[in-house]
Amino acid sequence: METRRDVFQAIADPTRRSILILISAGTLGAGAIAENFDSSRQTISKHIQILNECGLLVKEQKGREIYYHINSQNMKEIADFIEPFRELWEAKFQKMDKIIDNLKNTK
Amino acid sequence: MSTEITAENGKQDIWIQRHFEASKSLVFRILTEPDLIVQWQGHSFAIKSYDCKNGGFYESSHIGSDGNTYGFKGVFHEIIPDERIIKTSEFLGLPFKVIPTLEIHSLEEINTDQTKLTIQIICNSEEVRDAMVQHGMQQQFDSIFSKLDSLIKSFK
Numbered sequence: 001m002e003t004r005r006d007v008f009q010a011i012a013d014p015t016r017r018s019i020l021i022l023i024s025a026g027t028l029g030a031g032a033i034a035e036n037f038d039s040s041r042q043t044i045s046k047h048i049q050i051l052n053e054c055g056l057l058v059k060e061q062k063g064r065e066i067y068y069h070i071n072s073q074n075m076k077e078i079a080d081f082i083e084p085f086r087e088l089w090e091a092k093f094q095k096m097d098k099i100i101d102n103l104k105n106t107k
Numbered sequence: 108m109s110t111e112i113t114a115e116n117g118k119q120d121i122w123i124q125r126h127f128e129a130s131k132s133l134v135f136r137i138l139t140e141p142d143l144i145v146q147w148q149g150h151s152f153a154i155k156s157y158d159c160k161n162g163g164f165y166e167s168s169h170i171g172s173d174g175n176t177y178g179f180k181g182v183f184h185e186i187i188p189d190e191r192i193i194k195t196s197e198f199l200g201l202p203f204k205v206i207p208t209l210e211i212h213s214l215e216e217i218n219t220d221q222t223k224l225t226i227q228i229i230c231n232s233e234e235v236r237d238a239m240v241q242h243g244m245q246q247q248f249d250s251i252f253s254k255l256d257s258l259i260k261s262f263k
Contacts (some may be wrong), residue, residue: 018201018203019237021205021238024234024235024238025206025234026203026232027234031148037202041229045182059129059256068235070237070238072234072237077235082240086110086111089110089112089123090110090125091126092147092148093125093147095147097127097128098133099137099143100127100129100133100134100137103133103137104129104133
């Protein structure tokens, strides 16, 4: 349960979510990640460190640079994540049901 | 009626399926008429541009739970009335560019007053797909993360 809470805290931060989305497109070096944000390099590397500690990123040393990519397996293990996604669509679809009722009644 | 979501391992797409108590033409109207779309999208949802025809451009915006403005833009590749909508969708509002997804909305008649809607969202990699499903990259930002926030609070 301890790890799980860490994961939720890790992705609760908008910058860390953005970092995950950015890296999801491919392996990136720490410098290249930081270039995409207005925050300082130190701030971004702190965020990267937290994501790495939670097991959401995999670190790879290539020469002098450190590269990161998404740990797909760990991302998938957060199984509950598909449920909010489903609920969100369901909420939209229920609104569509109401619109359908209204349109039928006004016919 | 409930929404079914499928995101298989090793694939880069998401399937969303739902039945409606309505004819295909009525469901098609709700999916394509701007004054109806704003009724089922979130309250901050605004249409900036909307040209629902083959090759037509669209752009929308909404406010995320973090107070930032996000949005979507894309092009309608093909519109077949009452049958199918194929469009691209690019998520806007992140500090970097993201590759658009391809979305295929299909309508299938169950009977004259029942329609099955299937939405297939195709991403350019499995990782992007996972980021989208699990991190609410598309319009999911608001509700997923407000729920996560309360979940986090419950852990504390």
